[in-house]
Amino acid sequence: MTTHQTTASAFAAFERKMRSAGLSQTFIDNFRFYYEQLVQGATGYISRQEAQPVEALPSYHELDASLQRAGEEALRRAFVLKLNGGLGTSMGIDGPKSLLPVKGELTFLDIIVRQVLALRKRFDVSIPLVLMNSFHTRDATLRALEAYPELKIQGVPLDFMQHMEPKVWKETLSPAEWPADPEKEWCPPGHGDIYPALMDSGMLSTLLDAGYEYAFVSNVDNLGAVLDLAILGHFAHNRIPFLMEVAQRTPADRKGGHLARSSDGRLILRESAQCPPEEEAEFQDIHLYRYFNTNNLWINLRALAETLERRHGVLGLPLIRNEKPIDPTDPTTPRVYQLETAMGSAIGVFEGAQAICVPRSRFAPVKKNSDLLVLMSDAYHLNEDYTLSLAPECNGTPPVATLDDRYYLLYEAMKARFPAGAPSLRRCISLTVRGDVTFGANVTVAGRVVIEAPEGEPLRIPDGAVLEEATSRDRS
Incomplete structure (x- = not known):
């Protein structure tokens, strides 16, 4: 044959x-x-x-x-x-x-x-x-x-x-x-x-x-x-x-x-x-x-x-x-x-x-909740004609968010850790979150920021916090 x-x-x-x-x-x-x-x-x-x-x-x-x-x-x-x-x-x-x-x-x-x-x-x-x-x-x-x-x-x-x-x-x-x-x-x-x-x-x-x-x-x-x-x-x-x-x-x-x-x-x-x-x-x-x-x-x-x-x-x-x-x-x-x-x-x-x-x-695709968070934030402005534009502070480059997949992989889990919505990212270059971190309302992220919760211990970022070029380990 x-x-x-x-x-x-x-x-x-x-x-x-x-x-x-x-x-x-x-x-x-x-x-x-x-x-x-x-x-x-x-x-x-x-x-x-x-x-x-x-x-x-x-x-x-x-x-x-x-x-x-x-x-x-x-x-x-x-x-x-x-x-x-x-x-x-x-x-x-x-x-x-x-x-x-x-x-x-x-x-x-x-x-x-x-x-x-x-x-x-x-x-x-x-x-x-x-x-x-x-x-x-x-x-x-x-x-x-x-x-x-x-x-x-x-x-x-x-x-x-x-x-x-x-x-x-x-x-x-x-x-x-x-x-x-x-x-x-x-x-x-x-x-x-x-x-x-x-x-x-x-x-x-x-x-x-x-x-x-x-x-x-x-x-x-x-x-x-x-x-x-x-x-x-x-x-x-x-x-x-x-x-x-x-x-x-x-x-x-x-x-x-x-x-x-x-x-x-x-x-x-x-x-x-x-x-x-x-x-x-x-x-x-x-x-x-x-x-x-x-x-x-x-x-x-x-x-x-x-x-x-x-x-x-x-x-x-x-x-x-x-x-x-x-x-x-x-x-x-x-x-x-x-x-x-x-x-x-x-x-x-x-x-x-x-x-x-x-x-x-x-090119602003959403493949993970990290991408979605940036799009939801004030780094992107929704114009009158419903096109998106980057905030002037971004200097033409969107911030990069990296969220811990153990806690943010699923949409509902991500939403639960940002109950008041996305933090301000218009002055952010990169945001890296390691561990179980919940964000309060009106949080601002500026520059390159790493937030790390102690293993097995939830961390809460308080309302109105300003996070700048540092690793935050404080709990409230």
Whole structure:
């Protein structure tokens, strides 16, 4: 029996499972593309030879002033697309992360909606907001959007669904089965699924038919990612099919993915899971690999539709082989592979794709409660148009908070230790909290501050305390 016949035989079980779950032929073909690579021993690694450093890129600050006007002219054909498939499970939240309060009672979703409505009012243009939801986030998100009936645009749905795919047993490469909780047999295919999901859902053709051509795509937990007219003008005026916003890497970004250039000169994205273990030190060299992907992307829908049609619905993005326990909450459960792709890796697919180096302010994601605390604080100001800006005292660099995961990992636990809300961080460079520390009201943090509670002893910071460049051990 040939390798092809063996792979086809092994895949038959996956195809039956996916068909019974109602998945489309297009998505089954996409999953087959990656499964065949897995069976053939693909690791998804991209070596140094195929990921060479990028020396220089166009800068946001160098964009011509005329591009602002070009952006205004292109605005009527633009829309905002947010990835909203994630739950806040790593932060102890059962529901969509987008429904977490960020500024007072306003959630990520509230602020994003209001940003779009403010743009519409300012330019008198019908800019759609479209969400890519998952089966975990859709119902709760759409209920929340009922508070904004004015958001709907005739003929353009508010959302479309990302796919789900079967997990693969590591040992046998067969479909994972988990009768104790069959839902755990499935996983999201990574945000690279946005492309087949746009096509499968009909959203791609709906938007094109309605006259929309320019998609600004970003993560729902990144409130720095707002539709920028200068970048839109640059994108539209130069007829770029795919544009990635990148930022300069800092020591905090060492372990994240980076932009690189393939041996044939194309820009590509290399995620940490795609780095060969022996190249890890070089991968983390922020002076060698200078740029990271903010996951703020600009996509020309016509170029996407033509490319998908030419490739029969399979873009062929680089594989990310993600190994995990089948039950993410129990590391002792058997191991599976999740076959994933990254949305940004499409930069290597589109002929003429480009990248632009943007200010760090366009990248303010919330992955942990430490990030959320900074966003909640006065280090970030919510403007009239619901964009965020750093306080002048921050000098363009947000403070860094590091909270002890033993006490602050879960959202409710973090809230309980900041009952009066976040301390003032506008004059803070860094805040490190070790141990069980509860903050009183109107606490101010300035400079670099470390707070450490004695092991096993809760510490309370009194109301009105000012913490400056010192380690606080006082209790009250």
